[in-house]
Amino acid sequence: GDSVTQMEGPVTLSEEAFLTINCTYTATGYPSLFWYVQYPGEGLQLLLKATKADDKGSNKGFEATYRKETTSFHLEKGSVQVSDSAVYFCALSEGGSNYKLTFGKGTLLTVNP
Amino acid sequence: EAQVTQNPRYLITVTGKKLTVTCSQNMNHEYMSWYRQDPGLGLRQIYYSMNVEVTDKGDVPEGYKVSRKEKRNFPLILESPSPNQTSLYFCASRPGTAQPQHFGDGTRLSIL
Numbered sequence: 001g002d003s004v005t006q007m008e009g010p011v012t013l014s015e016e017a018f019l020t021i022n023c024t025y026t027a028t029g030y031p032s033l034f035w036y037v038q039y040p041g042e043g044l045q046l047l048l049k050a051t052k053a054d055d056k057g058s059n060k061g062f063e064a065t066y067r068k069e070t071t072s073f074h075l076e077k078g079s080v081q082v083s084d085s086a087v088y089f090c091a092l093s094e095g096g097s098n099y100k101l102t103f104g105k106g107t108l109l110t111v112n113p
Numbered sequence: 114e115a116q117v118t119q120n121p122r123y124l125i126t127v128t129g130k131k132l133t134v135t136c137s138q139n140m141n142h143e144y145m146s147w148y149r150q151d152p153g154l155g156l157r158q159i160y161y162s163m164n165v166e167v168t169d170k171g172d173v174p175e176g177y178k179v180s181r182k183e184k185r186n187f188p189l190i191l192e193s194p195s196p197n198q199t200s201l202y203f204c205a206s207r208p209g210t211a212q213p214q215h216f217g218d219g220t221r222l223s224i225l
Contacts, residue, residue: 103155
């Protein structure tokens with residue numbers, strides 16, 4: 001079945017550091033890929049998405065590129081802020097009638113001033 | 114404001130006492146879904162609904178029931194809760210195929 005493997009956390013960075021959170025996936029078809037962010041005490045918010053190979057999703061300075069050849073969707077940001085501290089989830093959906101999201105386990109990011 | 118609303122946000126209860134977590138969305142979405150979030154496991158789908166009166170099992174449906182009598186509401190029912198159902202629960206909805214899901218703020222259940 002489908003699965004998502006993302007970098008184990010926690011990740012601790014200083015403000016303005018470069019961020020990479022690795023995400024690789026296994027799927028039988030051609031999934032859509034997502035990054036969701038969960039701030040403390042809140043639900044999940046869609047951060048960015050990509051629906052086909054070589055698509056780049058971007059939002060709030062974060063980027064991720066859908067790499068079919070390496071089955072990866074790594075999240076990057078050039079300069080993190082304290083306000084980026086949250087749990088980040090990589091997810092995929094194969095479509096079909098359910099369009100279920102299959103999530104990775106999440107990566108806790110803490111950014112220190 | 115477009116939103117998915119869950120109630121209650123927090124609940125502590127005892128084994129065997131039936132409970133219902135409500136979920137309501139104001140975006141006229143056809144698709145709704147329930148997930149549970151557990152440490153080290155990420156989020157896993159419990160049940161989903163494609164439309165009114167159409168529901169189906171997700172990956173971890175045991176011990177749960179759902180109903181979809183109206184488009185906006187999708188309650189999660191625990192008929193006889195057990196401690197292994199202690200978790201953080203999220204309701205989600207989406208407007209159509211290939212559209213991202215919108216999540217509620219979560220319900221933290223503790224079953225003693």
